[in-house]
Structures are given as structure tokens and as C-alpha cells.
Amino acid sequence: MWWGPCPPFQPPPGAPRDSPEGIAARLPAPDPGAAGPPRTPPPAFGADAVVNHRRTPDWSRSVRELTDGLGVDLVVEAGGPDTIEQSVRVSALYGQIVLLTTGTAERSGIEISHAAYASSLATVRRVFVGSRSRFEDMNRAVSVHGLRPVIDRVLPFEEAHRAYREYAAGGAFGKIVIGIGGADGS
Incomplete structure (x- = not known):
């Protein structure tokens, strides 16, 4: 907030x-x-x-x-x-x-x-x-x-469960992105 x-x-x-x-x-x-x-x-x-x-x-x-x-x-x-x-x-x-x-x-x-x-x-x-x-x-x-989301981190698809757990725990400042097809945010 x-x-x-x-x-x-x-x-x-x-x-x-x-x-x-x-x-x-x-x-x-x-x-x-x-x-x-x-x-x-x-x-x-x-x-x-x-x-x-x-x-x-x-x-x-x-x-x-x-x-x-x-x-x-x-x-x-x-x-x-x-x-x-x-x-x-x-x-x-x-x-x-x-x-x-x-x-x-x-x-x-x-x-x-x-x-x-x-x-x-x-x-x-x-x-x-x-x-x-x-x-x-x-x-x-x-x-x-030119608004852009605040991205905390990008995790590979294989770590999707971890991404959801971290998001639910409130440990991110911004979005946690799940990369698909090798997308790693770089």
C-alpha cells in the first residue's frame, strides 16, 4: 500500500x-x-x-x-x-x-x-x-x-510453487513473475 x-x-x-x-x-x-x-x-x-x-x-x-x-x-x-x-x-x-x-x-x-x-x-x-x-x-x-509494474524477482516455471508461497507470505516488494519457456526476465 x-x-x-x-x-x-x-x-x-x-x-x-x-x-x-x-x-x-x-x-x-x-x-x-x-x-x-x-x-x-x-x-x-x-x-x-x-x-x-x-x-x-x-x-x-x-x-x-x-x-x-x-x-x-x-x-x-x-x-x-x-x-x-x-x-x-x-x-x-x-x-x-x-x-x-x-x-x-x-x-x-x-x-x-x-x-x-x-x-x-x-x-x-x-x-x-x-x-x-x-x-x-x-x-x-x-x-x-509509461507505467511499469514493480517486479521483485522472476522465478522459472519449475519453481512456481515457491513463487506462490513467497507471494502468500508477503516476502516480495512488487510482483513475483513466473517465467515460461525459458523467460528469466533478463
Whole structure:
């Protein structure tokens, strides 16, 4: 998960306002960041600071300190029920939370305590998978803005089970790619 102060949300021309591509193409390099994996982001990723939610259970407090108590304007909430409360606490007074998931294998829905809810007037936007035309719009936005996935490592197909185990354990910063047909990522 990454957070960062940013100007008011404005999608690039042609991108639907509430679409994932409109959001993704607009995200600036994060200022303070919080990441689930226990690794440091590559310098090219642009984070000035990283707060690991596994090492710092009350990570919203740490991010608040990094922003001089103001919180962040945009939260991309990928952890759903496991991290939504902290995301609300880290949001600036009128911040935005882009909610990617509302459930996990362990918890079927999100719950926000009164204390967290009362700490912000953030807007929560739910993002859904869209139509084919939206998918094509997203691909154009990715191409135009030169967005590239963060790849942690590439493993050969023969190590696919290891790749899934490592991904499930949260030990990667970015994607774990499974190479097929000799593709090794080089």
C-alpha cells in the first residue's frame, strides 16, 4: 500500500474519473509511503520514507508523524479489512481512500471503529473491475504514462510453487513473475 500527498484528484484527459486507469495514471511518486512487504522499495520507486505495517502495527501514527500530523490526501487501500482502519486514521481531513477490496479469506467485510471514523472526513471510493472498453482505456493510460509494474524477482516455471508461497507470505516488494519457456526476465 502506498500513500502520498497529491493535488486534488484529476484523471488524465480521456480517462474515466472513477476508473482504475484514471486513478493509476494520476498517482504521483509517493512522499511518505507505507508498504506491506518487509523489503525496501527500489530508489526509482520514489518513496522518501517507508513504514512497514508488519513491523509497525500502528503505522498510521508513523505516517502522520512523517506528514507533520496532516495525514495524506490519497490512500490506495489494498488490504481491505486488515488495514482499512489504519487507512482511515492516516487520511488527511478531506482525504480520499480508493478501496480495492472489501474482503479477505479470513474476513468477509470491512469494519471501521467509531474512533477511526470520527478522525477524518475522508471519502471512500470503491473501485470495481470494468468493461472491455475500460480495460482498453486503462491499457492506453498505462502506455501513455509509461507505467511499469514493480517486479521483485522472476522465478522459472519449475519453481512456481515457491513463487506462490513467497507471494502468500508477503516476502516480495512488487510482483513475483513466473517465467515460461525459458523467460528469466533478463
